[in-house]
Amino acid sequence: MDIDVVDPALRASVLKIPKIDLRRRPVRVLVRWIGRHLLRAHPVPGVRTRDRRTEAVRVRTYVAAQPSTRAALLWIHGGGLVIGSARQDDRLCAETAARLGMTIVSAEYRHAPEAPFPAALDDVYAVWQWMISTDSDLDIDPGRIVVGGESAGGGLAASLVHLLHDTSAVQPIAQWLFCPMLDDRTAADRALDRHDHWVWNNELNRLGWSSYLPVAPGAIAVPEYAVPARRDDLAGLPPAWICVGDIELFLDEDTAYAERLREAGVEVELDVIAGAPHGFENWAAETPPALALVARAQEWLSRTPGVRAPA
Template identity: 40%
Template sequence: MTGRQGPAASEQVDASIVGSVRPAPPLDAELAAALAALGDLSGARLTAENLAVQRARDTASRPRPTADELRADGRFSVEELSVPGTENRPDVTLVYARPADATGPLPVLYYLHGGGMIMGNAWSVLPRILRDWSGPLGLAVVSVEYRLAPETPYPGPLEDCHAGLLWTVDRADALGIDAGRVVIGGKSAGGGLAAALTLLNRDRGDGPAPVGQLLLCPMLDDRLDSPSAHQLAGVGLWDRASTAVAWQAYLGDGYGASDLPPYAAPARATDLGGLPPTYIDVGSAETFRDENVDYAHGIWRAGGDAELHVWPGAFHGFDSVAPAAALSREARDARTRWLGRILGRARPQ
């Protein structure tokens, strides 16, 4: 692979692209109010220079819950597992959780956390997943603590996720999970890793046949040249410039290479055939909008099954910033309905 300087390095873009960019779609009123309440966001966006500061802020804003806290007074069984990496890579930490009173082999959500592949952890995403999905739907959850860039660039984080998936399915009986009902999922950068893992699993043929992939506002395309990437520059907490910093950290010298494999950036895939049913959702007012819509189109063109939701007036991470907003509640409900349907788990009324 031969790399090139990416857009974040200079933020110089083709004048014809800039001239054709239209104003950003309006924000949903509730979401706009929540975003405005955060104040000036200029210092909150990621740059190459403030990565250490942003990591510290992320840790402070998303404290890592303990296993006892996740057990929620005995409602969930939670274990931290260390599993061997592949090809002499370090061990991978998995956090395995399930409803404590559940019996029989459970379907499992194999989940990859967000954070631009440069921050975040496997624990902080679990309270919401356990509350929204594991408890109501009777699911087991495996959350992966993959190594982070730039200290560990591609393919290290993806290989961690792959090793954890193989180990989980290989020990399905001991874990009490159903290897025939696995959903691979993630949000933001975790959604991009989930898409990459599903492609890698399809092509290597050494893992399970997942029954679905759950891609929440996934980060798929390192080229950052879609209309929405330009249109939404400077909007919300995460935009084109922040995304470029994350991609550069993850891909290193391969960033922007013409021959970058789809396992590094799933939007590079030319064949989206043979994928499991896919759920994709994204906001109309976020940088990932068009690459997400294009990915759904690619699955449909290949004869696959994709359910796409574009939430009107939503910015990246809207449901975390404004969880009580009507649009956030609607998005959570749609995701839960899809998970229940794909796994054959009826949601309690």
């Protein structure tokens, strides 16, 4: 894909992103280790960040020293289902906790292909269960939890919301989805390979879905809750905020999912960013487009019924 289609404010950052061969297991293992141990933390005044372990899953918590709400966010990091760690989203989580005065729990989860579906979904579900239980010692209201995530984490967040809708007495109050990875059928479309999208292209996308699913991407049938875009009935889901860049691989699947949510009667705000490659709010966090997007996302979250209620 030509660099000229990228927003000029993002070009320098996108050109610095190294190309990594995630098909090789030693490379994936190294990238995971770096993410967990070498990424620098992003401390924010007034927010306590802590790594913890629940009974089943590691989490990273962000707690405002002076909370203004008992609402909370369950956050799920990205990484194409094969890499990634909670620490990579330190800036977004800590700054959101500070701005909204809320508690954020960022979930770690097992990676494919070593741990294919339903391992990652089981892990984030376990974190949800921990958050709504008395075991968590978090001063939050279990009835006021938002579920969110970026990229593969956004897809897992959507799957978790589906699972909770069908099985849980306690429901999330909103979905906060950054460029979510929602549809394996995109990976099956080989015509998309030639576009070689910045940051996350369709070859990588196919690697992620192939590693996660027990069937080939685009198969006639997939396991329930494995692929959010495959769910037939979206009625009754909580309000959703979804963002996606207009030059990234997930544009069509994300806009289609937003439209299907609207048709099902779900309140949706879709934010399409011109000239934005995948996940730019993370790797180009200090650029004007990223700062503006995060501010809009946080503003939407602050207006969500239940989030701004008194602590």
